[in-house]
Amino acid sequence: MPRLSSPLDLDSHLKKPDMSLDSIPLLNVLLIGLCLVSMGTLFVAAPGELVELPNTPPSAIVPVIDVLTIQHDNMLLFNSRIYTLEEFNRHFQRTSQPTEKHGVLLIKCNRDVSIQTFLEVCSIARNAGFERVQIATKPDPQSKTAWSGDR
Numbered sequence: 001m002p003r004l005s006s007p008l009d010l011d012s013h014l015k016k017p018d019m020s021l022d023s024i025p026l027l028n029v030l031l032i033g034l035c036l037v038s039m040g041t042l043f044v045a046a047p048g049e050l051v052e053l054p055n056t057p058p059s060a061i062v063p064v065i066d067v068l069t070i071q072h073d074n075m076l077l078f079n080s081r082i083y084t085l086e087e088f089n090r091h092f093q094r095t096s097q098p099t100e101k102h103g104v105l106l107i108k109c110n111r112d113v114s115i116q117t118f119l120e121v122c123s124i125a126r127n128a129g130f131e132r133v134q135i136a137t138k139p140d141p142q143s144k145t146a147w148s149g150d151r
Contacts, residue, residue, distance in 0.1 A: 066130075070109040073117045085120060092128040105130045110137065 069077040076083045083091060105125045109118065122133050 065103040065105070067106045067108065068121065068125075070107060070113045070117065070121065072112065073114050076121070085117065088121070089124050092124055103130065104132045104134055106134045106136055108136045 066078070071077065074084050076085065076088050078088065078091075107118070107121060125133055
């Protein structure tokens with residue numbers, strides 16, 4: 001069956017559609033995609049303290065100079081005395097010299113201590129001149145680590 005446009009040769013008068021891709025909408029889509037990707041990544045430094053935990057066996061313990069035990073969020077034991085967080089800060093401001101280097105502060109705490117309290121103690125220790133902070137916790141008897149020899 002012949003087409004309807006063939007007797008009058010209408011096909012020759014039709015303009016073929018332009019098959020090019022418009023660049024403005026493509027650029028708009030790329031810009032929106034760039035905005036979404038940049039919002040999802042961490043270009044801004046995360047707030048807080050960086051605590052690097054090396055994967056070392058317990059036998060490689062750093063020599064400890066001072067030991068601090070945190071019982072609760074506001075109960076700290078240091079040099080056989082009980083301090084609140086504010087008293088502990090005042091004690092270190094009075095007793096330490098800024099040029100003095102104390103070495104390592106071993107912090108003994110359990111899971112009940114909030115991260116906010118821990119970070120405040122780390123900040124106080126850094127201002128007091130401690131070079132490093134080492135965390136000591138009781139090991140979980142149910143967890144298997146490479147250090148315990150149970151593989």
